[in-house]
Amino acid sequence: MSVLRVEAVEVRFGGVTALGGVDLQADAGRVTGLIGPNGAGKTTLFNVITGLQTPTAGRVYLDEQDVTHKKPHQRARLRVARTFQRLEVFGSLTTRENIMVAAEACQSWSNDNENPKVVTEEIIDRVGLRDVAESPVDALSTGLARLVELGRSMATRPRLLLLDEPGSGLDNNETDGLARILVELAGEGMAVLLVEHDMELVMRVCSEIFVLDFGRLIARGNPTEIQADEAVHAAYLGTEDDAKDTALEQVEEAVL
Amino acid sequence: MTTFLAYTIVGIATGCIYALTASGLVVTYTTSGIFNFAHGAIGMVMAFTFWELTVKDGWPQWLALIVVLGLFAPLLGYLIDRLLMRNLHGASTSTQIVMTLGLLLLLIGVATVRWNPGEARVLPEFFIGHHIRLFTINVTYHQLTMIAVAVLVAAFLRLLFTRTQIGIAMRAVVDDPELASLTGADPDRVRAVSWALGASLAGLAGILLAPLVSLDIILLTLLVINGYAAAMVGRLKSLPLTFVGGLALGLAETYAIWKLPTGLLNKIRPSLPIIFLYLVLLVLPQAKLRAGRAVSLRRPPRVAGLGESIIGGVALVGVAALIAPHMSRSDLTLAGQGMVFALIMLSLVLLTGYAGQTSLAQMTFVGIGAFAMGKYFGGASLLGILLAAVLAGAIGAVAALPALRLQGLYLALSTLAFAEAMSTMFFKNAAVFGYGGRLAVGRPSVLGVSFHGDHAYFLLITGVFALAGIGVLALRRGKFGRKLVAMKDSPAACATLGIDLTFTKLAVFALSASLAGVAGVFFGGLRGQVGPNDFEMLQSLVLLLLVTISGISSVTGALMGGLTFGLIPRLQQTFKSVRSLTYIGPGLGILGVGRNPYGYTSEFAPLGARIRRRFGRGAEPPAGPAGDGSAASANLEEVDDLVGVAG
Numbered sequence: 073m074s075v076l077r078v079e080a081v082e083v084r085f086g087g088v089t090a091l092g093g094v095d096l097q098a099d100a101g102r103v104t105g106l107i108g109p110n111g112a113g114k115t116t117l118f119n120v121i122t123g124l125q126t127p128t129a130g131r132v133y134l135d136e137q138d139v140t141h142k143k144p145h146q147r148a149r150l151r152v153a154r155t156f157q158r159l160e161v162f163g164s165l166t167t168r169e170n171i172m173v174a175a176e177a178c179q180s181w182s183n184d185n186e187n188p189k190v191v192t193e194e195i196i197d198r199v200g201l202r203d204v205a206e207s208p209v210d211a212l213s214t215g216l217a218r219l220v221e222l223g224r225s226m227a228t229r230p231r232l233l234l235l236d237e238p239g240s241g242l243d244n245n246e247t248d249g250l251a252r253i254l255v256e257l258a259g260e261g262m263a264v265l266l267v268e269h270d271m272e273l274v275m276r277v278c279s280e281i282f283v284l285d286f287g288r289l290i291a292r293g294n295p296t297e298i299q300a301d302e303a304v305h306a307a308y309l310g311t312e313d314d315a316k317d318t319a320l321e322q323v324e325e326a327v328l
Numbered sequence: 329m330t331t332f333l334a335y336t337i338v339g340i341a342t343g344c345i346y347a348l349t350a351s352g353l354v355v356t357y358t359t360s361g362i363f364n365f366a367h368g369a370i371g372m373v374m375a376f377t378f379w380e381l382t383v384k385d386g387w388p389q390w391l392a393l394i395v396v397l398g399l400f401a402p403l404l405g406y407l408i409d410r411l412l413m414r415n416l417h418g419a420s421t422s423t424q425i426v427m428t429l430g431l432l433l434l435l436i437g438v439a440t441v442r443w444n445p446g447e448a449r450v451l452p453e454f455f456i457g458h459h460i461r462l463f464t465i466n467v468t469y470h471q472l473t474m475i476a477v478a479v480l481v482a483a484f485l486r487l488l489f490t491r492t493q494i495g496i497a498m499r500a501v502v503d504d505p506e507l508a509s510l511t512g513a514d515p516d517r518v519r520a521v522s523w524a525l526g527a528s529l530a531g532l533a534g535i536l537l538a539p540l541v542s543l544d545i546i547l548l549t550l551l552v553i554n555g556y557a558a559a560m561v562g563r564l565k566s567l568p569l570t571f572v573g574g575l576a577l578g579l580a581e582t583y584a585i586w587k588l589p590t591g592l593l594n595k596i597r598p599s600l601p602i603i604f605l606y607l608v609l610l611v612l613p614q615a616k617l618r619a620g621r622a623v624s625l626r627r628p629p630r631v632a633g634l635g636e637s638i639i640g641g642v643a644l645v646g647v648a649a650l651i652a653p654h655m656s657r658s659d660l661t662l663a664g665q666g667m668v669f670a671l672i673m674l675s676l677v678l679l680t681g682y683a684g685q686t687s688l689a690q691m692t693f694v695g696i697g698a699f700a701m702g703k704y705f706g707g708a709s710l711l712g713i714l715l716a717a718v719l720a721g722a723i724g725a726v727a728a729l730p731a732l733r734l735q736g737l738y739l740a741l742s743t744l745a746f747a748e749a750m751s752t753m754f755f756k757n758a759a760v761f762g763y764g765g766r767l768a769v770g771r772p773s774v775l776g777v778s779f780h781g782d783h784a785y786f787l788l789i790t791g792v793f794a795l796a797g798i799g800v801l802a803l804r805r806g807k808f809g810r811k812l813v814a815m816k817d818s819p820a821a822c823a824t825l826g827i828d829l830t831f832t833k834l835a836v837f838a839l840s841a842s843l844a845g846v847a848g849v850f851f852g853g854l855r856g857q858v859g860p861n862d863f864e865m866l867q868s869l870v871l872l873l874l875v876t877i878s879g880i881s882s883v884t885g886a887l888m889g890g891l892t893f894g895l896i897p898r899l900q901q902t903f904k905s906v907r908s909l910t911y912i913g914p915g916l917g918i919l920g921v922g923r924n925p926y927g928y929t930s931e932f933a934p935l936g937a938r939i940r941r942r943f944g945r946g947a948e949p950p951a952g953p954a955g956d957g958s959a960a961s962a963n964l965e966e967v968d969d970l971v972g973v974a975g
């Protein structure tokens with residue numbers, strides 16, 4: 073039984089079809105990858121799953137329960153958590169407070185008997201934010217702020233964790249740390265759905281990968297299969313996106 | 329039947345005016361995403377300008393119309409966009425709100441300087457003296473003109489938005505400026521056009537309305553509130569629905585005049601648009617949460633710990649006790665008033681500074697507090713303070729309830745309407761303060777100590793402020809406070825953590841209203857009595873602006889803001905020639921807030937840090953990586969987004 077099942081989800085923005093009938097699932101105990109070129113619809117799919125975007129058609133099931141019409145906070149209480157590509161941190165709170173808000177929220181709507189303070193400190197250590205625990209998050213670098221979002225999402229003890237490009241802005245060391253945490257979380261039985269442009273990271277941690285292009289699923293398989301897939305290569309190479317990606321890399325180098 | 333038809337036509341005429349007023353609001357909001365609270369003020373200024381050109385300088389009406397609506401109004405709209413609004417895109421809703429409120433006060437202030445409210449002015453109706461008789465009632469040419477103008481405007485806007493390139497771009501800009509720029513339109517230019525157009529529509533409505541009500545600065549400015557309900561029917565975005573809303577409102581009002589008994593009618597007529605507004609709020613669908621938060625490059629003020637806040641509070645009372653004996657009676661009253669205002673502003677720190685919600689009715693709650701104390705306890709009992717808190721909180725909760733499901737802007741709009749309704753229905757009602765009368769509010773004795781003397785009362789208020797400040801800070805450091813700030817920073821993230829924000833919003837609004845109600849007790853006690861004109865909505869705006877200028881996220885900001893407000897009467901005495909300093913000052917001061925949303929007191933943060941280091945109180949948290957690092961990555965993200973959209 074999959075923790076998450078998405079069935080024929082379609083989202084249109086005016087004339088743009090962001091998602092054109094996507095099926096996907098994520099299972100407990102492993103990291104599932106969701107990749108695709110810019111604008112493929114990955115973030116939109118996350119928004120549909122968490123209830124921030126109403127799909128024009130299709131259904132979303134959590135543990136085989138239909139949640140398509142549930143509000144975002146109701147879905148969260150079914151133990152779904154996420155991070156955001158465009159950061160949604162609580163910028164004027166400190167790192168510790170960010171995680172604490174989540175832990176306290178979880179305590180208020182669940183039957184867990186964990187002490188939010190204890191949960192918070194445990195997560196701060198686990199994600200490696202001890203040094204910046206007292207800093208307001210708006211003062212942190214993007215990479216660290218992403219880790220804060222990761223820690224915050226872990227604090228609600230999710231069964232399904234959606235991560236939208238958690239690796240961007242991280243240095244090599246931090247990326248290694250992230251990979252380790254993801255594998256650990258999956259090892260504890262969590263279902264992790266990972267959107268990421270860092271292919272090395274994706275291939276390293278995912279046991280199954282879904283590939284989106286222009287809102288459609290073009291491939292699905294394990295890392296070896298995906299790396300060998302013609303359609304995937306075409307999607308990444310055949311469009312101008314590749315040129316843009318290199319341009320972006322150059323910009324990044326220039327800025328940093 | 330014939331009477332019905334006649335009333336229907338009158339209702340349509342009234343509805344057309346509502347629709348006209350509202351359509352201008354909608355045009356700017358659709359395109360810029362900024363709700364222009366100064367819309368009515370622009371209309372007011374244009375109506376006065378029109379009066380000056382036609383009545384005073386004797387220009388022909390057609391020429392004045394062309395100059396005012398074709399030149400002055402668009403120019404003003406363009407300047408507002410260029411100088412004030414351009415930097416506000418992406419700012420938080422509460423910052424956007426205070427900016428246009430600042431503009432509103434500034435325009436009122438400037439108009440007061442230019443057109444002395446002491447003189448009577450009359451703007452005649454168009455085609456004065458002409459009317460047609462429809463069944464049993466007269467319909468003036470002016471009313472017919474209004475209908476014709478509304479129809480023309482509706483047709484013009486429809487064509488503009490569906491047939492012209494700029495119009496289509498205008499609809500696209502607010503949702504996605506980058507996307508719109510791909511259609512070849514320059515978002516900056518599109519926004520400028522929409523502000524110019526919005527200002528012209530405001531002017532048109534103002535010129536048509538002024539002859540019907542009167543050429544009064546405040547009245548004309550606030551008349552636009554009646555159009556809010558109409559704009560909300562269209563969810564601030566749809567013009568056709570806005571016109572439908574305007575007509576429905578006009579018809580409902582006219583039928584009420586026709587059918588309701590006069591006694592009841594006179595009571596509720598002024599608040600019909602507001603009743604309508606609440607009904608609309610109730611049926612509007614719940615707001616969709618959207619990701620996308622306002623990012624500030626400034627750091628928020630540090631939150632003082634318990635020890636620090638107690639030291640601060642004791643120090644404040646100590647200083648007050650030291651200087652009070654050397655102050656004259658009038659100085660004590662002035663300083664006491666500053667402290668009362670600081671207390672009211674503290675309620676805004678809680679609501680706006682922490683939770684990011686905006687109330688434009690804080691003085692109303694102050695009034696309710698003063699009323700509760702004066703009416704039921706004469707002012708001398710401590711129970712009165714409790715009643716003030718409970719009553720203000722309860723009324724606040726009821727007033728806010730319908731807007732809570734919706735975005736923050738709707739809460740601001742409905743509190744504005746609520747404040748106006750309370751002012752006309754409650755405070756000016758003879759049953760409340762007695763006919764044209766004043767209600768005495770006394771000063772209490774606490775535990776056998778009398779606080780009747782000016783000196784003692786000033787210290788009491790200072791003590792109450794210090795306690796409230798310590799309390800507010802304690803709240804901020806706790807679970808509830810964290811949740812409030814989280815709600816302000818990202819409602820979308822809160823929802824994905826399973827937090828239902830409706831109750832949190834309601835709780836903080838009621839709490840803030842309660843605090844304002846308590847402040848009202850001291851407001852009344854300080855003056856000895858309160859009257860119907862003490863709790864005007866405009867005062868609430870001035871208050872909100874002043875605390876925003878000094879720093880709405882901190883207790884220090886509230887203290888400084890309150891003392892500044894207390895000083896304004898003194899300043900006004902010195903600068904007699906500048907009428908309405910109360911409006912011009914905050915209106916100008918708010919312009920700096922676009923630069924630093926945490927207000928000027930936050931600029932002293934480094935000083936505070938140095939003092940704390942000197943006294944070894946709490947090591948500074950290790951600073952994150954240098955500021956330029958995160959700025960650079962912010963830039964990167966923008967590039968990222970642009971590429972994403974193009975791809």
Ligand SMILES: Nc1ncnc2c1ncn2[C@@H]1O[C@H](COP(=O)(O)OP(=O)(O)OP(=O)(O)O)[C@@H](O)[C@H]1O
Binds near residue numbers: 085111117157
């Ligand atoms: N609110 C919106 N309104 C209109 N179009 C939108 C909206 N959100 C997304 N889109 C469009 O939907 C498509 C999918 O966008 P989405 O952000 O889901 O892609 P993505 O796969 O996450 O891309 P990236 O890798 O750049 O993050 C894009 O064409 C985008 O422009």
Ligand SMILES: [Mg+2]
Binds near residue numbers: 114115116157236
């Ligand atoms: Mg994305």
